[in-house]
Amino acid sequence: MRIISGEWRGRKLTSPKGDATRPTADRTRETLFSMLTSRLGSFEELRVADLFAGSGALGLEALSRGAAHCLFVEQDRDAASTIRSNVAALDAGMRTAIESGSVMGLRAAREPLDLIMLDPPYRTGAGEVALDRLLRLGWIGDATWIALETAFNEEPEIAGLTIETSRKVGKGRLTLFRREPACEPA
Known part of the structure; x- marks a missing residue:
């Protein structure tokens, strides 16, 4: 597994051993970042989170493309250790926070x-x-973009979020969400 683009393009990442995590395939990651780039234009100075982070590949890709900071959240102890190793190998510690625990x-x-x-x-x-929880706790604002990977036959729905686009990629589905606009009083 490698970083696709940006400052660390081509740098290798390690994956957690065993089958407790399922790293996002390079092709899926490439498709996701293409979808995001066409909407965001640039990752420069963005504050991002990589949740259910596994190896941290998604967040590290965003940092490589110019994101200012990434919060990684992973509850599997071995995977969290792998994220720490990948962050250290890229000397990205000053731009990251790693939470060992559940997203919940x-x-x-x-x-x-x-x-x-x-x-x-x-x-x-x-x-x-x-x-749903992150929306209620203020993690998601009007300008926040959300990318969720699910199995190809899952069609996620979250009250308060609108699907901007969804694309099947291999065994997965990538869905981009935005917060629903607040209704103006009549």
Whole structure:
């Protein structure tokens, strides 16, 4: 597994051993970042989160492309250790925070993030539950983009979020969300 683009293009990343995590395939990651780039234009100075982070490949890709900071959240101990190793190998420690624990353990946000990427276990509904919670806790603002990877036959729906686009890629589906606009009083 390698960084696709940016400052660390071509640099190798390690993956957690075993089958407790499912790293996002290079092709899927490339498609996701193409979808995001066409909407965001640039990752420069974005504050991002990589949730259900596994190896941290999504967040590290965003940092390589210019994101200012990434929060990684991973509950599997070995995977969290792998993220730490990958961050250290890229000398990215000053631009990262790593939370070892469940996404559901996150507290209220001080301010919304610019981009939230989630790659939860397929067919569990964990991504939808997490996004519902993050929306209520202020992690998602009007300008936040959300990228959720699910199994190809899952069609996620989250109250308060609108699907901007969805694309099947191999065994997965990439869905981009935005917060629903607030209704103006009549």
